[in-house]
Amino acid sequence: MPTVSMTVNGKQVSGEVEARTLLAQFIRENLELTGTHIGCDTSQCGACVVHVNGSSVKSCTMLAVEADGADVTTIEGLAMDGDTLHPMQEAFRDNHGLQCGFCTPGMVMSAIDLVDRNPNPTDSEIRDWLEGNICRCTGYHNIVKSIAAGAAAMRGQKAAAE
């Protein structure tokens, strides 16, 4: 079995996987980071979104071996010190952007990538961006609100840092 090594949430990890093992499975099963979810088998739902080298990726569409040497961030790696929520996580809580929580890790990871690319997205840009993220609970209304608020908070944080 091939061995893969990568950086996940700032830590160096490695493991033996079958060639067919998906990155999503490696994260959930080998690393026991179960915040990344699997909601479909056709790459539609986005529950599995993580960041690979800074960009959002559906971890069910990537083999673990393809991520060899990559820098991966999962939902568990977002909150600073594991306690202080990332502004996007905070925005989801403040705006009731989640109900059952199953789509949430993917939504948050996807939203952060959107804001990295487009710091001030309009509501319709947010809705378009979420094409690859399905939520069955919220009707998206509060997710859109959360992402707009999270974007504003991320802009504020960036301005403060500069």
Added chain:
Amino acid sequence: MSATGIGASVKRKEDFRFLTGRGNYTDDINQPGQTYAYILRSSHAHAKIKKIDTADAKSAPGVLAIFTGEDMQVGSLPCGWAVNNKDGSPMNEPPHPPLAQGKVRYVGDQIAVVIAETYAQAKDAAERIVLDLEELPAVTTVDAAIAPGAPLVHDDLAPGNMCYDWEIGDEAETDAAFKGAAHVVSIDVTNNRLVPNAMEPRAAIGDYNKGTGEYTLYTTSQNPHVIRLLMGAFVLQLPEHKLRVVAPDVGGGFGSKIYHYAEEAIVTWASEKVRRPIKWTAERSESFVSDAHGRDHVTHADLALDASGKFLGLKVYTKANLGAYLSTFSTCVPTYLYATLLAGVYTTPKVYANVKSIFTNTVPVDAYRGAGRPEATYLLERLVSKAARELGMDQVEIRRKNFIPADAFPYQTPVALQYDSGDYEATLKKAMELADWNGFAARKAEAAGRGKLRGIGISTYLEACGIAPSAVVGSLGARAGLFESANVRVHPTGSVSIYTGSHSHGQGHETTFAQLVSETLGIPIENVNIDHGDTNRIAFGMGTYGSRSLAVGGEAIMKALGKVVDKASKIAAHLMEASAEDVEFKDGKFTVAGTDKEVDFGTVALTAYVPHNYPHETLEPGLEENAFYDPMNFTYPGGCHICEVEIDPDTGVTKVVNMTAVDDVGRVINPMIVEGQIHGGLAQGIGQALLENCEYDENGQLLSGSFMDYCMPRADNFPGFQATTESTLCAHNSLGVKGCGEVGAIGSPPAVINAVLDALADKGVTDISMPATSHKVWQAIQNAQMPAAAE
């Protein structure tokens, strides 16, 4: 109102764990020594099992065992509600084995289970099982299933594929009402079949402990105690005290996770055989063919009206598709949760309904968000709008003319239910204001200038939830009580644990229920923990469905809290040397009227557990109370939904541009959570109206079996919603709450379709079926404009 009490939009306590990836869903759980199950399912809709050869598969790497129906001779998956035929005879109730016996009856039916060291090994080995199946002709639609000579799903156990032929209301009196009618308006509607698709696929872990003889089942369930009862008592014959069912964090349910499913029984049973824990997790394509589907009604209805547009009588004939087997609550959905709602918000004096529920070679059909009530509402609100058009009346006026007035409650309908409260005019008025109903003509003209067809549609509806008074449902055939239980445990330092039989799978109980405690006991919400979902920790529970958590589960908590306050008052009276009758409790403090004596809740709690100075003669130490609450009636949320669409006539592309919902959900504990529930319901309702459809071909192959073929609503399918409440209080529970989980999905589909038909009226289109996809809309425009070509 305190910052964390009733009426406050408290941020959810559960969110931190979900937002940081610390949720604990069934598939996140692993047991030492765990093995994995793969279920081999039928790819035929209907076939005789001649032989299943597992010998080669058993020798595949990693395989521990393979079981078929022949090995697993256990009880049938039970149906929880007996519905009688018109003539009083019992329904046909063919057995539902966890692993198929003799025949497979739908694509997805369980044939065998492979248990291996890894999931991949189990799946690989299943490919080596050799099946000898004799394919039989299949039926997938209700009309095909009741046609003479149709293939029989259950052979002589359900002649004519009929489960039951049921009726409600007085047919002769309703006929008489039609005799004097000035107008009769008729409609034929299909309520499209849907796949619930909670984002978390179902999963189950069975774990048998030889040392204690105990079985544990972790499962994605909305009601773990119900699963324990059904699986323990009926399927596997395991006593409750040796069976623990845990439903941890559950990623959405919408009804689909109420039922006791075969996989739960299979992993529990097989874990005793292989003496190792067994995990099964559905892949999404498996969910499509194994989660109970929803809706699937075909209905004809006639409405009699007098010359002024007043409703005189309603006759409804419905054929409901039950799929291949009776799922847990399947039989009550098209009867007691549907036909009893056919009076709607109107004073229609006579209503008669006949429902035939029919077996087909499709996935079992059961409750999906709203369950029966969306089907009733869709029929009624399409019919009322059609009547307005045919009589040349205004959409709003015809409704107002027939509303049950706000001063008429309690109101007895001709179809069994007695509504306790409501004000349909109030919700209508507020919705029309919010939606700027009167400004519609200008918006339509503006859209026309852009080449778009703009339409507005309305739905005024009610539903029955807060399920349910046990005695009433028992008399109607329910095989269970529908009460709820709660336990309030006050700890020595004054913090509180609540153990509730309700189950949260997105509804936010950990917050809403904690608000009840914070308000009642005057303690900070941080000092309250809500526990649910484990039959070993929670005394009993009937779970969460039918918008019952607050109206039934919340009331049980209130009742138990009342007992705690009673006992605490006695302890406080002792401490203050007063009589208990003189003690008042407010904002967490006990006082004696007319004195400055005061003792706080924390001191009383501590005294209960350190009872040095204590009325031992009359009171036990400790501060913990249980309560069971059985409601007096259903609750009746209702309201008004208004939808505006814009259609591009060249492409048929239909966009919802405005969606307004004003719902009467009774008292609102947490407005933020209530609005979120309504948003989610609206998305599912609009999804049903415009996007979603579960489709089989005539051989019983599921054509919409993945997210590529089944159109799940995405963010860009919706506008922002205007959702708010305008409440009257429930008259028969202490909180005055009604329920908010399903209203969005119940009220919205007819509002959307009425809007589509309004937009297309000028083009001559008078009917369209759900889902009104772009293609269907475009086709309707073409057909209406080229009548000759369409013929």
